[in-house]
Amino acid sequence: MKFKVVVLLALISVSLLNSILVLADDLYQQDDILAITKETGFNMDEFYRPKADILIDAKTGSILYGDNIDVVRDSGSMAKLMTAYVLFLAIKDGKLNYDTVITASASDQAISENSDLSNVPIYAGVDYPISDLINMLFVPSSSAATIMIANAVSDNDPDAFLDLMNQRAQEIGMTNSKWYNPNGAPTSVLRGLYTPTRYDNHATNEITARDMAILGYHLVNEFPEALDYTKNSSVTVMKGTPYQATYDNYNASLEGGKHALKGADGLKTGSSPTADYNYSVTVKRGNQRFIEIIMGVGHYDVELAESYRHIIGNALAEKMFQEYEYKEILTAGEHQINGKTYQLEQPFYATVKKGTQPTLTVKNNQLSVDNGLQSLSPNIKTTLTVTEKGGFFSLPNTTNAVKFNPMWIFCLLPIGILKWIFMKTNSTRK
Structure with missing residues (x-):
């Protein structure tokens, strides 16, 4: 029993x-992601199902679609997005600028000749502007250019750069990520030419689809100039020098690419024997922008998966553009919300499913929308500060403290006068 x-x-x-x-x-x-892909005319075998995926609205951080978004996987060359983010922060802080020139070393040239890595030629003794190295990082996915950038930021200290990668990741809420290399391959593959001492030289990077979407969100919103590099389906570097060269982008979803997706202008692909085929893209149509991460399509030794990651990602993006919109929910000014009047100093926008009327709520003077969507990260603010109108008290935009209303002076003045008369009368009677 x-x-x-x-x-x-x-x-x-x-x-x-x-x-x-x-x-x-x-x-x-x-909906099932392969079913979504099938709707576009591609009937794919289960073998090609992504092992993780996510699509977010790049303005609000709302998750429109996702599967296994917190499963830890290898980044492949998408690690270079993190290296680029650290670089952009260094440029913002004034340590470097886009015209900074880096002279390639013999080690840089040797790394560029390593056939186990994605690479383009780098020549010892040649001066490379940071802007050209960024193009080489994003478009042909040059590992040598990536290491040159990492060394420029960290003064040739591999451990210091990896510390920065992990520090910056934590600062923006990438809580499930651990970076062991700046280019997407274990540092042991660099054959002693880049050797951190406090990090496992044989480890692969540990990231999640959610964390990569967080990184994409911050890249696009903090450094929109990054899109000037990521949007190019091909790029010519070192123009006017003997080292001028033109390279094609691995991101075939970019406009002009093999699997062109309308409005696609970044970010980056990545693949490796442990990552399989990864893909990140940002797409803008009108005032709406998406960021999408597709991870682990097929197997690394099946080249068809390289194309299928784009076909799957494109199908998902098209589906979400059909179903969701980023729009103005309330204009600036006074509005009635749940029986109370509030002042909005600016319009309130949100991501909502088309054809629905979202519910608005105000809590602690913060206006939010109930759109049935989860937020990518608690670090992303999705509310708008509003001021309650009416009565004798007013809640300001920046605090929950009660603000004194001058009308109280006129209300309290007669009481003060009566009290003064009463006290004078009592004094006379005595």
């Missing part, structure tokens, strides 16, 4: 667990 009870409880527990997992999945995923 006891055994039957235990078995029954176990079955109930499994059933409840499955229900919870399905519910959690439904928070991010509406």
Whole structure:
């Protein structure tokens, strides 16, 4: 009897667990991603199903679609996005600028000749502007250019640069990421030419689809100039020098690419034997921008997966553009919300499903929208500070403290006068 009870409880527990997992999945995923791809005319085998994926609105951070978004995977060359982010921060801080010139060393040339890495030729003794190295990082995915950038930022200290990668990642909320290399391959593959001492030289980077979307969100919003580099389906570097060369972008979803997607202007692909085929893209149409991460398509030794990552990603992006919109919910000015009047100093925008009327709420003077979507990160602000109107008190935009209303002077003045008369009368009677 006891055994039957235990078995029954176990079955109930499994059933409840499955229900919870399905519910959690439904928070991010509406339709099967291969079914979405099939709607565009591509019937793919289960073998090519991404092992993780996410699509967000780049303005609000709302998750429109996702599957296995917190599963840890290898970044492949998408690690170069993190290296670029660290570089852009260094430029912002004044350590470097886009015209800074870096003279290539013999080690840089040797790294560029390593056929185990994605690379383009680098020549010892030649001066390379940072802007050209950025182009080589993003478009032909040059590992040598990436290492040159890392060394320029960290004064040739590999550990210091990896510290920066991990520090910056934590600062923007990439809580499940761990960076072991700046270019997407274990540093042991660099054959002693880049050797951190406090990091495992054989380890691959550990990232999640959510964390890569967070990185994409900050790159696009903090450094929109990055798109001037990521948007190019091909690029010519070192113009007017004997080292001038033109390279094609691995991101085939860019406009002008093999699998061109309307409005695509970045970010980067990545692949390796442990990552399989990864892909990140940002797409802008009108005032709406998406960021999408596709990870682990097929196997690294099946080249067809390289194209399929774009086909799957393009299908998902098209589907989300059909279903969601980023729009103005309220104009600036006074509005009635749940029976109270609030002043908005600026318009309130949100991502909503087309054809729906979102519910608005105000809590602690913060206006938010209930659109049924989860936020990418708690670090991303999705509310708008508003001021409640009416009555004798007013809540300002920047604090919850009560603000004194001058009308109180006129209300309290008669009381003060009456009290003064009463005190004078009592004094006379005495």
